[in-house]
Amino acid sequence: MPYSATEWRIIEPFAEKAAEQAVARPDRRDLFLCHAWPDRQGSAAELYEALKSNGSTVWFSEQDLALGTLMIREIDKGLRNSRVGIVLVTPALLASLEAEGVAEKELAVLLNTRRVIPVLHGVTFNELNDVSPMLASHSGLSTKEESLDAVAAKIAAAAAALQAD
Numbered sequence: 209m210p211y212s213a214t215e216w217r218i219i220e221p222f223a224e225k226a227a228e229q230a231v232a233r234p235d236r237r238d239l240f241l242c243h244a245w246p247d248r249q250g251s252a253a254e255l256y257e258a259l260k261s262n263g264s265t266v267w268f269s270e271q272d273l274a275l276g277t278l279m280i281r282e283i284d285k286g287l288r289n290s291r292v293g294i295v296l297v298t299p300a301l302l303a304s305l306e307a308e309g310v311a312e313k314e315l316a317v318l319l320n321t322r323r324v325i326p327v328l329h330g331v332t333f334n335e336l337n338d339v340s341p342m343l344a345s346h347s348g349l350s351t352k353e354e355s356l357d358a359v360a361a362k363i364a365a366a367a368a369a370l371q372a373d
Contacts, residue, residue: 236290237265237266237267237289237290237291238264238266238290238292238364238368239264239265239267239291239292239294240267240290240314241255241256241267241294241296242293242294242296242315242318243255243269243295243298243311244304245304245310247298248269249270251298251356252296253268254356256271258356258357258359258360259294259363259364262360262361262363262365263364264364264367266294267286267287269286280310283310283313283314287314287318291367291370292324292325292367292370293318293324294324294327295315295318295324295327296329297327297328297331298331302339306339315340315343323370324343324346325346325347325348325363325366326346329356330351332352333350
C-alpha cells in the first residue's frame with residue numbers, strides 16, 4: 209500500500225526513528241503476533257508475511273522459537289521486546305482463550321500494555337465480546353471488511369507512527 213507524499217511526510221520521521229531503534233536494539237520488534245496454535249501455518253503465517261512485507265519487524269512463534277528452547281521463556285522475551293501486540297482473533301483463538309491456553313496468557317500480558325490491536329478473522333466483535341470483553345473493547349480491524357494484506361498495511365503504518373521507546 210503506497211503512501212501519498214503527504215502521508216509519507218507524516219510517517220517518515222517515525223519510520224526513521226524505528227530504523228534507528230532497529231540498529232540500536234536488534235532484539236526489539238515492532239509487533240508481537242498472538243495467535244492460536246492451529247492458525248500458526250495458516251492465517252497467522254499469512255498475517256506475519258503481510259506485516260513483514262509492509263516493513264514491520266514481528267515476533268512470531270513459528271520463526272522465533274528455536275528447537276529445544278523453553279517456549280514460555282521465549283514468548284516472555286518476545287512480549288517484553290515488542291512495542292505493540294497484534295491478536296489474531298479466529299475461532300481457534302476463541303477456543304484457546306476459553307481453555308486458558310498459552311494464547312490466554314499472552315493476551316493477559318498484552319492487555320496490560322494497553323498497546324494491543326485485535327484483528328478479527330472469521331469471527332465477529334460480538335463473538336469476541338462473549339469470550340474477552342476487555343480485548344473487544346480495543347479498537348481493531350476485521351478481515352470481513354478488507355483483505356488481510358490491507359489490514360497488515362494499516363497495522364504496520366500504526367506501529368511505525370508510535371513513538372519508539
